[in-house]
Amino acid sequence: MIGLLHTAASNAPLFDAALERPAVELRHLIRPELLEAAEAAGGLPPAVAERTAAALRDAAQGAGVVLLTCSTLGPVAEEARLPVPVLRADAxxxxxxxxxxxxxxxxxxxxxxxxxxxxxxxxxxxxxxxxxxxxxxxxxxxxxxxxxxxxxxxxxxxxxxxxxxxxxxxxxxxxxxxxxxxxxxxxxxxxxxxxxxxxxxxxxxx
Structure with missing residues (x-):
């Protein structure tokens, strides 16, 4: 299973369509409030980064790898310390x-x-x-x-x-x-x- 953290619900079907191995399950976690908070702050302040890290932990439950799909929040993936790999889609x-x-x-x-x-x-x-x-x-x-x-x-x-x-x-x-x-x-x-x-x-x- 791949756990995906999105900040827009419309992104989930884009990843479903791009999946080339249907035997792999995609589990989508959608948290638009994280991007909204980043936009309100004009960037990625520590409080939003912490909330994003918590959401990544949620996305990792039962997954073999986590994919962060939001470019604004991407740097958080590089600092994540989880039992499974955490990747940035844009990286x-x-x-x-x-x-x-x-x-x-x-x-x-x-x-x-x-x-x-x-x-x-x-x-x-x-x-x-x-x-x-x-x-x-x-x-x-x-x-x-x-x-x-x-x-x-x-x-x-x-x-x-x-x-x-x-x-x-x-x-x-x-x-x-x-x-x-x-x-x-x-x-x-x-x-x-x-x-x-x-x-x-x-x-x-x-």
Whole structure:
């Protein structure tokens, strides 16, 4: 079993769709209040990190590995001390997208994830020599928060198409919620549900 901690209910089906091994069970824990608290604080203060760590412990019950799917809360996974591996879905994405070096555009929508996402992808790129360009998708997070998923994905897809047209070798959709836009884009676009599950399945195999 893989335990997943989400901050948006709409992310759970994205991971269900990305699962390539149906014999593995996904158990979703959805805690939107954690992202809401981080957004209210403008980042990831200690109190929110502590609550996230507690939620990760809950997600670990009965699981062989835990996957944290929220980019804003991602740094908490790196400090977690649990009996099972705790992985960041976006960290798996970062490793995959920089593997071929070249120019990588990393798209994000939520302002609170900018710092954590930038640090994560920059660190991954230094190990391979890839060049990272971090770009916000204007208006996308407002659309997501308004519940307009169609417009949200359209804006993300448009930004990805533009990045590829301007010479990016690959585009990373840094937030799990963006994954629904990938199918609308011609070119190499990587998402965290697919990358995160590959990493989690590898951890289960070990």
């Amino acid at each position: 798996a994405l970062a490793r995959e997208v920089v593997a071929g070096s070249g120019c990588v555009v990393v798209l994000y929508a939520a302002p609170t994830t900018r710092e954590a996402t930038g640090q994560l992808f920059d660190a991954a790129a230094r190990r391979t020599g890839a060049t990272i360009a971090l770009r916000a998708v204007a208006g996308a997070w407002d659309a997501f928060r308004a519940g307009d998923t169609g417009h949200y994905h359209a804006l993300v897809a448009e930004a990805a198409e533009e990045a590829l047209a301007r010479g990016a070798d690959r585009v990373a959709l840094a937030q799990a919620s963006m994954a629904g836009a990938a199918g609308r884009v011609r070119g190499e676009v990587l998402t965290s549900p697919a990358a995160g599950l590959r990493a989690a399945l590898a951890a289960l195999g070990r």
